[in-house]
Amino acid sequence: MTAVESARALRDVTPASPEVEAPPPEVKPEAPKPSKRRSIPSIAPRRRTVDKARYEALTAGRKALLCVDAVTVSFDGFKALDNLTLVLDEGELRCIIGPNGAGKTTLQDVITGKTKPDSGCVFMVGDHTDLTQLDEHEIAQRGICRKFQRPTVFQGHTVFENLELALPGSKGVFASLFARLSRAERERIERTLELIGLTEHAHTRAGLLSHGQKQWLEIGMLLAQEPRVLLVDEPVAGMTHKEMERTAELLNALAGERTVVVVEHDMEFVRSIARTVTVLHEGRVLAEGSMDAVQNDPKVIEVYLGES
Numbered sequence: 001m002t003a004v005e006s007a008r009a010l011r012d013v014t015p016a017s018p019e020v021e022a023p024p025p026e027v028k029p030e031a032p033k034p035s036k037r038r039s040i041p042s043i044a045p046r047r048r049t050v051d052k053a054r055y056e057a058l059t060a061g062r063k064a065l066l067c068v069d070a071v072t073v074s075f076d077g078f079k080a081l082d083n084l085t086l087v088l089d090e091g092e093l094r095c096i097i098g099p100n101g102a103g104k105t106t107l108q109d110v111i112t113g114k115t116k117p118d119s120g121c122v123f124m125v126g127d128h129t130d131l132t133q134l135d136e137h138e139i140a141q142r143g144i145c146r147k148f149q150r151p152t153v154f155q156g157h158t159v160f161e162n163l164e165l166a167l168p169g170s171k172g173v174f175a176s177l178f179a180r181l182s183r184a185e186r187e188r189i190e191r192t193l194e195l196i197g198l199t200e201h202a203h204t205r206a207g208l209l210s211h212g213q214k215q216w217l218e219i220g221m222l223l224a225q226e227p228r229v230l231l232v233d234e235p236v237a238g239m240t241h242k243e244m245e246r247t248a249e250l251l252n253a254l255a256g257e258r259t260v261v262v263v264e265h266d267m268e269f270v271r272s273i274a275r276t277v278t279v280l281h282e283g284r285v286l287a288e289g290s291m292d293a294v295q296n297d298p299k300v301i302e303v304y305l306g307e308s
């Protein structure tokens with residue numbers, strides 16, 4: 001047994017006492033590493049602003065508001081978005097359609113900052129910031145709001161209270177509900193109630209609303225944040241025919257003041273609201289134009305409309 005081993009054995013079985021003290025373990029100073037003169041390779045930070053020439057090229061001659069420029073997103077080598085470029089104009093109502101797996105949800109994830117692309121950028125006109133470099137709440141603060149497919153409203157609160165809670169600067173359920181609303185806030189809620197067609201249900205608990213009414217309430221809650229761009233994913237899934245008609249009216253009423261992007265599979269509904277339709281396929285834009293032009297495009301018929 002070496003001296004170090006016997007000292008370790010003694011330390012392990014003997015309680016620490018002032019009389020018996022194990023010799024301190026031998027600590028050999030580490031040999032100094034030969035200094036490397038090479039510097040650490042610098043990783044260039046990604047640009048936080050968009051390329052000026054691309055900005056000009058995408059926005060020239062139109063009332064563009066939001067641009068998605070050459071975005072690629074891969075999952076394990078598979079390209080969910082493949083060099084996708086898309087420009088949305090101010091106040092337009094754009095429908096995005098395409099077969100399952102075309103990349104529609106991934107596109108919304110990139111715009112809202114949930115997914116970071118491998119390459120490409122997203123920007124709003126009037127600002128050269130590349131939004132893909134921001135996090136989700138910074139993007140939301142710039143006025144891009146998203147409505148997911150399932151409505152998420154406060155079931156136990158009334159329609160009015162839900163809208164109150166959605167007002168900017170709301171401090172949470174209790175603080176908001178016991179705070180006094182200003183006249184401007186009250187009027188704003190009343191205008192929203194009218195827009196979403198729920199004035200008569202202002203004091204109904206949200207949990208008692210129909211599926212369609214909940215969807216409208218959630219759209220109303222997003223409107224309280226005064227978005228510049230509203231992304232809506234499959235708004236009419238599960239709705240009755242009458243609710244679909246009402247939703248078409250609502251989305252039409254919203255466009256103009258803000259840009260509305262609707263991702264939808266229901267072609268009858270798309271026909272009822274569409275002005276410009278973008279067809280995605282395999283992460284790329286397959287066709288874009290009026291509903292009539294897109295519907296008669298042989299490529300679109302082959303990969304999408306032909307199957308429905």
Ligand SMILES: Nc1ncnc2c1ncn2[C@@H]1O[C@H](COP(=O)(O)OP(=O)(O)OP(=O)(O)O)[C@@H](O)[C@H]1O
Binds near residue numbers: 107
């Ligand atoms: N997190 C992920 N990991 C791996 N693959 C993914 C991921 N998210 C999406 N994908 C794949 O990327 C492709 C595009 O998916 P995406 O959900 O964007 O399509 P979609 O157009 O929204 O389809 P759907 O109409 O079915 O909603 C699909 O092949 C999907 O399987």
Ligand SMILES: [Mg+2]
Binds near residue numbers: 104105106
């Ligand atoms: Mg999807």
